[in-house]
Amino acid sequence: MWSIGELAERAGVTVKTVRFYSDRGLLPEGTRSTGGHRRYGPDALDRLQLIRSLRTLDLPVPQVSRILDERDSLEDVVAGKLQQIGSQLAALRWQEAALQLLQDCAPEERAERLRLIGAVAVPPSTAPLARFWRRWLPPRLPARLVHAIVDQAVPQLPEGPTPTQVLAFTRLHAFVTAPCPGTGQGRQDQPAAHGPDGGRPAVLYDGLGEAYGLAARQLRAQRSPHEGEALDCFVAAYARSRGTRDTPAFRHQLSGVLAADPRIDRYWELTAELTGPSQPTPGVTHDWLCSALNNQTAQAAS
Incomplete structure (x- = not known):
């Protein structure tokens, strides 16, 4: 299990970023240390990298959350985003x-x-x-x-x-x-x-x-x-x-x-x-x- 700092270092992000996504439920913690500190498993790194990729597409955090929870399909979100960008370009x-x-x-x-x-x-x-x-x-x-x-x-x-x-x-x-x-x-x-x-x-x-x-x-x-x-x-x-x-x-x-x-x-x-x-x-x-x-x-x- 990794500490929040170790996960941030492996993902190439700041501790503040990891805490932000954790507080909003996008990045569930694996467990807590005896001192009450957050601990994350290897699957958290994959999830954090996926979150960063989705955010790079300028998707808002609530929409990223729905994709991660499979309430929205990625295909539908991409299609909607393309339509939005097409309208903006026009x-x-x-x-x-x-x-x-x-x-x-x-x-x-x-x-x-x-x-x-x-x-x-x-x-x-x-x-x-x-x-x-x-x-x-x-x-x-x-x-x-x-x-x-x-x-x-x-x-x-x-x-x-x-x-x-x-x-x-x-x-x-x-x-x-x-x-x-x-x-x-x-x-x-x-x-x-x-x-x-x-x-x-x-x-x-x-x-x-x-x-x-x-x-x-x-x-x-x-x-x-x-x-x-x-x-x-x-x-x-x-x-x-x-x-x-x-x-x-x-x-x-x-x-x-x-x-x-x-x-x-x-x-x-x-x-x-x-x-x-x-x-x-x-x-x-x-x-x-x-x-x-x-x-x-x-x-x-x-």
Whole structure:
């Protein structure tokens, strides 16, 4: 059996450290000497070294105690610690880019940029963007369809944002948290497809997802708007939702309806600044398809 000083020397720690862990029940003593002094066996050295290793990971003493008593699993604690550190690193990367944004801008821009940055949580969250889309979409869409649309429309935040991306996201956050005129009584600034005479929005959005995917391929190939499978799929989605056929007359009418629809181009512009040009946004693909439709109807009328 070792005295507290001998154990401290073997472990390379101070007597005060051994006493601290003993007093908190992390390091049970083996016995007491006739004089009442603590004595520890060899197993105490292994336990003390394990305690030091866990504390090196910045785990608090109560959590170390739960691991030693097997009330918490080490795997779960490590996973939680990694998640915590990941969140801290994301916050630091965001703050670094935000500071660079403020440092590099002109003095007259600084107050506005500081206001935009101050309105966003750290680390930033895309939850306000998801809420915006749930308000914008027509009511009574199936939950699986709402989830798919929101997942496609809400951009993923970069792990290491640049100052330009920070500015784009803060402006995007300001856009989606501003009062949305299309969510009040009558939904007056919503697309026609969201209104009572818009047919079956669920059928429409199911078809639009496929059409946008086809158009995205054309955009990545840098092809200008043209007739073809993507446009046919796009028009067919609107025709099915209205329970009608895809005819030249319907395409002409649809071109006019889409031209009059309210737009959220600013959302898609900022999203593109945030994600980069490699992946076309749904807004860009929608514009490509509308242009293809307009070109076709214009040629048919000439």
